[in-house]
Amino acid sequence: MSNLEDYLKERVRLHDLMAKESVDEVIQWYDDCATLYDQNFNSAGFQFHLTTVEATLEFVKDKDAAILDLGAGTGTIGDLLKKEGYSNMDALDASQGMLDIASKKNLYKNTFRSLIGTSESIENLAEGSYDAMVSAGVFAHGAVYYESIPLLLKYLKKGGYLIFSVSLLSMQKSPRLTREQFTKLTRDWEKAGVCRVVSEKPTFHINKEPAFVFTIQNCTDGK
Template sequence: MDKAIFDKVYNAKDHDVLMDAYKDWAGQYDSDLEQEGYVAPAATAAILDAYVEDKDAYILDAGCGTGQVGALLAKAGYTTIDALDYSEDMLAEAKKKNVYKKLTQADLTKPLEIADNTYDAIICVGTFTYGHVGPDSFGELIRITKNGGYICFTVREGAYEDHDYRKHMLKLEGTGCWELEELRQTDYIRGENVTCKVCLYRVAK
């Protein structure tokens, strides 16, 4: 894997730099991360699958990247999955997997043009990390999830505490917006010896 691209992605100071990095990386993203042992998508998809019984549930893959998570969910039998990502180049790669009902280019750090209570579940892998999307975006994910629906996401170790993800999670728990169902530490990228938290919340009914 090209370490220069990897470093550019995780040290991006603004969205323009980040999108430029993903434009350079999109075509090699899957093969590079497979080589590095990027196991977070499989671990997170498996956790969501354990909670969402209806295979026709309406699911959003938020920060979908090249569609690795969507492909895993489709393989598990889920039939109605939307994709959302800020990078048009990554979305173009995701489209090739032919597993998404709709693909949307949007910025998770801004209000989303999605109606309240739209999705039965949201999955978000590899997005809550350094240089990407901060914890302020949790509120939008809750808004567009149906009452009683699930939100399952990763937070890269280190960023979990340093960037206040945990603080925001607890605040939303305290105000009754969502309830923690599962919190698990797992490998993130084995080749980098990096772990992550996988968090599964149920939105208030």
Template sequence: MMSASLESRSKPTASSLGYPTEDGCHEMSEALKEGLTKDDVEAIYTDWANKSNGSYDENMANHVYKGPYLVAKAVNDNCPDKNIHILDIACGTGFVGQHLNHFGFSNVDGMDASSGMLEKAKAKHVYKNYFCSAIGPPNPSTNIPDHTYDVITIAGGFGPGHIPCEAVDEMIRIVKPGGFIFNITRANHLQTYSEYKDKWEPYIAKKEEEQKWREICRTIFKNYFFEKDGIMYIHEVL
């Protein structure tokens, strides 16, 4: 039987390895405060992207934030055609795009409400087109035509002042029938923040009742983000 001390040493935490932790990440704490407006969120992320030390890319590397890799891998596991047209919503500085490119997907566009984040993404050359836009009410509908994309990806796009539940309608509109929406987020966000608590699950169930989409699966991932659990939803648009 493994001793307690050996077992403990076999599972190092981010803090024990000297990596950033959620408590030590001031920008993330600021970006997830209850009651933030869309403008507040955009400003926080733009400032974070442009920091000369402790930038978004430095704070959110793979050892603490696994969401971008997990959602890109899910696309790769479920979509054999590497030429599909993908929109990465809340793309930030392009983490998901980088992983999608690694898996062989090159027909990828990026959307983010933060101009600073998009500028960092552009420097990585992982997207073909860039949309500086938020999605969902109170924002107007995007200018993207109906049924444009085969796949939408979202990694970490849910939080106060981030993507609202109602954005699902716009996502469904711009995905082709038979296409997929891959959405991964921190599980506790959907259970604690007022924008989602007692709203998210009824809303996505209503879309299924309306035969707008169907849930393919939902999966819990341990240590998805700063040692917190994540949940991925995969829906097929009907």
């Protein structure tokens, strides 16, 4: 069995863990499979990271902008952004195994290990400190949900962007990730002056599985 076959087989197990919303086991999967993930990501058919980077190029023109790679994994998006000239990036992920690999690539100034939930704060992050947060594949069933968006916005500067992808499969699996739920929550947040949705673009998650990339602009002072 090839490395890629091993990886795709492991992804089936990951989906089962995510379906159970077993957070600790999901994190352990990423720790255990970090090397396999890093070696096979680019050949596994993923596309969502490419559209996320395209949106970053569209909305974040300043190559010195402070960017947080949210759910950075082993640095796939960080590597693409560095090739586009971005140099002021931090990484956050729940898996130390993934961050250990990302750290060796010299893509990020700082790396932070943390879960993303709906708590009051994210440990070690300074509020109002980022021009953009970028995330691909992290908003998913058994991972991060739209309810976390207000928390994330706290760490953006006023006018900063949260750019993230969601697969259609995740939208269909969880009522917390449907388009209707996204529209309902963001409409309420827009009315409250918290943020505004500036872009919704179709893309693919893996191979021809549909997905969307959303761009939200923070309208508060981040505190």
